[in-house]
Amino acid sequence: MHPASDAELDRRIRDAITRQLPPRQLSLSLTDTASLAKYAQEAAEACDVPVVFSFVDACGHQRYFFSMDNALLISHTLAGQKAWTAVALKMPTHQLAKNVQPGSSLYGLQHEAGICCLGGGLPCWSDGILLGGIGISGGSVEEDIAIASATLQRFSQQHFPLTSFHQ
Numbered sequence: 001m002h003p004a005s006d007a008e009l010d011r012r013i014r015d016a017i018t019r020q021l022p023p024r025q026l027s028l029s030l031t032d033t034a035s036l037a038k039y040a041q042e043a044a045e046a047c048d049v050p051v052v053f054s055f056v057d058a059c060g061h062q063r064y065f066f067s068m069d070n071a072l073l074i075s076h077t078l079a080g081q082k083a084w085t086a087v088a089l090k091m092p093t094h095q096l097a098k099n100v101q102p103g104s105s106l107y108g109l110q111h112e113a114g115i116c117c118l119g120g121g122l123p124c125w126s127d128g129i130l131l132g133g134i135g136i137s138g139g140s141v142e143e144d145i146a147i148a149s150a151t152l153q154r155f156s157q158q159h160f161p162l163t164s165f166h167q
Contacts, residue, residue: 037157084116
């Protein structure tokens with residue numbers, strides 16, 4: 001074969017493979033986001049913790065929000081900040097809390113507007129793509145982390161893999 005025909009053959013093979021691959025998720029649909037919210041609510045109810053839930057897209061724009069009855073007023077602010085921080089820094093907020101301690105690599109960042117260093121914010125990664133982030137606020141830090149983690153785990157079981165870390 002001639003080099004030109006090899007290149008054409010390679011292109012045709014790549015095109016055929018691409019047509020067979022499932023489309024990559026670049027964002028979460030409203031239906032997917034509503035499922036996340038439902039799973040968060042159910043996890044919070046199982047723990048008897050009234051929470052506020054926020055989902056922001058990969059650009060940091062809030063796309064979904066709810067507040068359970070009797071949720072703390074401060075949680076309305078913190079849930080959105082946790083979700084935004086998880087996306088802005090591409091890391092769970094409980095990991096950030098460790099990295100902003102004196103002498104740590106991100107010390108001082110906790111003073112930036114909008115940054116939340118409390119656990120309960122998780123980025124939502126799928127197939128190496130950041131799709132957004134969730135923020136849970138209303139319980140202790142441990143409860144918020146557990147509810148957020150259970151939310152992603154259940155979504156992954158019911159829909160498609162969604163993790164809090166870049167693979």
